[in-house]
Amino acid sequence: MKNNKKWVQYIILILFVVIAGVTLFSGVLSTDEVPEVGNFAPDFSLKGLDGQVYQLSDFEGKPVVVNFWGSFCEPCVREMPAIEDIYNKYQSKDLIILGVNLDEPEVTVQSFVNQVGVTFPILLDKNIVSDQYDVRYYPTTYFIDANGIIMEKKIGEMSESYLIQTVNKLIAVKE
């Protein structure tokens, strides 16, 4: 009889510890939703300007640079040739570059791409992936290593030398 009561006591206390744990832990998880350096890059799938579907997880095992840009953003426009340059130089080293456009009309994107001569895949986003990646300032660039982990997050315009340096670090990460 007495032992029985003890059990009830233990069960109730354990129950509360569990509830407390779950609540606090879920709180920690939910505030961590914004992808930070060191986190896994959230997967996404978007339609490209070429009509194909691009899914981030398809590039597992390869380093990926995700650049959020818009033709209305001057620094994005300025850094575009540098990114194109890197794309051409590092294509042989399996580097993937995805340019995620920030909800512009397809025609606008297409004419810009033609004008600048961009050859890497340009993806059309309806503010869904940019929200997912917490993009508040343009341009924002994520460097994701071969293991799918965010190695670097750059807000603002990138110079070619910065790009070379970061990409070199990125491709040095092996699976």
Next chain:
Amino acid sequence: MIQNTKCECGHQNPVNTVLCESCGKPLIEDQSMETLEMRYDGAVRRSQRENKTIIDRVWSFFSSVKVAIYLIFFTLCGASLGTIYPQESTFINIDPSTYYPETYGTMGSIYYMLGLSHTYETWWFKLLLIMIGTSLVICSLDRVLPLYRALNKQKIRKHDQFIRRQKVVYTGDIKEIQNEKDAELWVNEFSGILKKKFYRVTTDGRSLLAEKNRFSRWGPYINHIGLIIFLLAVLLRLIVSPWYMEEYISVLDGEIEQIPGTNYYVENERFIVEFYSEDELSEKTVEKGKIIPKLFATEAVLYECVKNCNDPIKDPVLEEVKKHSIQVNEPLEYEGLLIYQMGYEETPILNSVNATLKNRESNEEYGQFILEMDNPKSTYEVGDYQLELIGYYPDFTFINGEAGTKSSKPNTPAFIFSIHGPGMPDKGEINMYFPLPQHKVTYQEDQINIAAGSTLVIDVESMQDVDFSLYTSFLSARKDTILPMIWIGLSISMIGLILGFYWNHRRIWLKFNKNQLLLGAHSNKNWFGLRKEVAQALHKSGIEVEAKSLENEVKDS
């Protein structure tokens, strides 16, 4: 020191028992005749037991009402901190790390740094809620179980001291009673009187126990069960996100937007706003030049995606599920989803134009086509001509001498077409088109096109061919699966409160020592009512006594 816990009636009581569980004799030896502490009928609570382990200590900590009051006090203080500045969750689109310092200065940045901008999601606030919950459960169990046991196995014959030290007492000799038989008869008669007053009476020879409204003792515990359900519901809301959703959507007049995280889309078919006229407003308001809306409503259509919902290539297939004019306090309701009107903003923006293709010289019309600002097509067929859209600048400007766009909003839309068809050059004739007349002038559309050798003109015939959106409607979508649980919790809590407030548990003990009548009564509240009832009952059995005189005065021994 081992306390002797055996009562003289032979009952073995747990350590720290105040009144013998069986006969009610006070176990703490004091000679005073003060009225007894009747809480939980003197039974020992689990938290008061000896030989405490760590678990027992934790248990006693949470079983203390004092601790519970402190916990509630701290929670209230914490909750009030969250009301100093608006919480993050009340804004649609801000960066809290810059918003608070910019709006509220140093206090704002301290507020943000301490995490008070999301007080109700902080770990310490949740922990306080959980601790209150723990305290509620343990406080209740710690008290309700001994009380239940004590009330469930009450002895009819109580110790003299127990009866004499009640708050309502009557003692007196009744001359007519000569023997035990007379006393039993008297008790039986008195039992009949009490039964008429809805008491449940049990007798044991010359002793009597009458009781009514015992259920009211469970009121506080039922109230606690309700509160626990309520607290659990609040916690579940925080933990299980699909059960509780709150999203803000801004929809331009005439547009469809997806409600984030759901398969629902909401269309703002038409936004209506009516303003107060000047004679409806006070002079002061008119002087200030304020325009105050009388009514604003979104004529909304709710769609559910039925096919290609998360397909990046294909457009989703939508099915209309509900139509409603959303106004403040009149949300659109669909299967637990509630869409409220939050506000609106005047955001005049061009949606589309119904443009006409004409000959520059003869003004001959070749046909019309609808040109959308949001996502124009890449080619248009107009009569015999094919218009290829090779450039679109929603917010046209010159960046370093080249055509560019300032934003993705169609504030200054500009189109560049390459036109193919009869009489056109092989590469196509280039035509620049500004849909809005003021931009045609600023950027000299005609001069540019003529210089490029264009023979065609794109233009709108009248303002009826121009589709504007004037307002953006701000809506909030809420889904709260847990709301019924909250209501159930609060209802149970209310039932508990009513039981405890409007009824009281009354008990009367009576026994005869020879011809001396010994009567004690106890109630958990409304002593006045109890005294009156006892006096009435005694009156009916021939004993005249003032209700007031039944009150047990503290006597010095």
